[in-house]
Amino acid sequence: MTEITANWAAAHMPRTARAVAALPDMTGVRLAMSMHLDMKMLPLVKGLAGRGAELFVTTCNPATVRNEVVDAMRAAGARVDAYKNMPEDDWMTAIRTGLDWQPTHLCEMGSDFTHMLLSEGMDMPPIRAGLEATGSGINRLKGALPPWPIFNWDDLPVKEGLHNRHMVGLTTWNAFFTRTLLSLHEKNVLVVGYGSVGQGLAASARAFGGTVMVAEVDPARLLQARYDGFLAGSVPDVAPLADVIVTGTGAHHVVPYSVIEDLKDGCFLLNAGHRIDEIELSPLAGLEKVDALPAVTTYRLVSGNSIHLFVNGAMANLVGGEGDSLNAFDMTLAVMAEGIGHIVGAGEDAASGVHLLPRSVWERACA
Numbered sequence: 001m002t003e004i005t006a007n008w009a010a011a012h013m014p015r016t017a018r019a020v021a022a023l024p025d026m027t028g029v030r031l032a033m034s035m036h037l038d039m040k041m042l043p044l045v046k047g048l049a050g051r052g053a054e055l056f057v058t059t060c061n062p063a064t065v066r067n068e069v070v071d072a073m074r075a076a077g078a079r080v081d082a083y084k085n086m087p088e089d090d091w092m093t094a095i096r097t098g099l100d101w102q103p104t105h106l107c108e109m110g111s112d113f114t115h116m117l118l119s120e121g122m123d124m125p126p127i128r129a130g131l132e133a134t135g136s137g138i139n140r141l142k143g144a145l146p147p148w149p150i151f152n153w154d155d156l157p158v159k160e161g162l163h164n165r166h167m168v169g170l171t172t173w174n175a176f177f178t179r180t181l182l183s184l185h186e187k188n189v190l191v192v193g194y195g196s197v198g199q200g201l202a203a204s205a206r207a208f209g210g211t212v213m214v215a216e217v218d219p220a221r222l223l224q225a226r227y228d229g230f231l232a233g234s235v236p237d238v239a240p241l242a243d244v245i246v247t248g249t250g251a252h253h254v255v256p257y258s259v260i261e262d263l264k265d266g267c268f269l270l271n272a273g274h275r276i277d278e279i280e281l282s283p284l285a286g287l288e289k290v291d292a293l294p295a296v297t298t299y300r301l302v303s304g305n306s307i308h309l310f311v312n313g314a315m316a317n318l319v320g321g322e323g324d325s326l327n328a329f330d331m332t333l334a335v336m337a338e339g340i341g342h343i344v345g346a347g348e349d350a351a352s353g354v355h356l357l358p359r360s361v362w363e364r365a366c367a
């Protein structure tokens, strides 16, 4: 996306514009942000800098970084430490640099700052409050908590019920169609995980003509998938029937190599979840492969069958496509802006621990 389309983005995100305009004076706030570096974030970054906040920005996922977004955020006044596909070591150095920068507030997607602080026993920066946007990040916080309040805005009806449920499926399949020149007709599609992301992936795959199956480890959600009319079971049981497999769990190796070995010839593997290792990719390195298309790598399995990996297992909608539509992301970004307004204000006085972002904070974004 170019700067011209960044202007287009700003013009089509009126809720974000309203939430940014309502932000308080942020002089003295040092906000460390770890997030997807997508051009759609720019109106918020510009707004925060315009309110006097000092910003340290890094990525929550090196594969989703857009270098032109890094440049645009730097031009807006943020200190940005990230580049496309930065190796893990450089990424972790950026997280450490952000903590050494002595932030007063954190805005995270995946809890990388908080997790490093707690797991490495670092000296505590003067953090007063934080925001967490992802289910993966909230799960990582379970068991160990820092001495400041963290506001979870993933589990809001206006985040998981809209962005996770409605946009990830639409944009993942849109990326698949555009980058493979294929559709889901006459294909068995397996959706792994039936949280709000998986539900959207499954419903949209069905709407796009796929024959959809679901794999879940949570028995209640497995039943929900059956009540929604999907063939549902475990990954090893249903994966051999699939022509397309998409993961959306936030968990590690949900499609293990032992399952990949037995996939149908021509099966596609996509990931829509936060973690790049939802599909066990490392054993693929020893296989014969060909870059069949810019977004598709084809591997020849020991069985003689071929499988097609989409954008190397990175987040399909963000790396293979442009992510959410501007109008839908407007709601997400407006809630994020309202959440930042809260953590630099009344939210600082909340008890340590994880809190759901209060309705009174995010509700005005709905108007």
Ligand SMILES: NC(=O)c1ccc[n+]([C@@H]2O[C@H](COP(=O)([O-])OP(=O)(O)OC[C@H]3O[C@@H](n4cnc5c(N)ncnc54)[C@H](O)[C@@H]3O)[C@@H](O)[C@H]2O)c1
Binding pocket: 134, 135, 136, 160, 163, 164, 168, 192, 193, 194, 195, 196, 197, 198, 215, 216, 217, 218, 221, 235, 248, 249, 250, 251, 253, 254, 272, 273, 274, 275, 315, 316, 317, 318
């Ligand atoms: N691509 C995007 O733009 C985008 C947007 C929002 C969220 N996400 C990510 O998508 C993932 C899912 O989000 P969600 O809100 O649906 O989370 P969720 O926690 O509500 O649902 C995840 C589901 O996966 C299931 N699961 C876990 N391990 C499994 C396994 N081994 N096999 C089968 N099922 C398994 C869980 O039981 C759960 O029901 C997260 O990583 C989240 O960060 C991606």
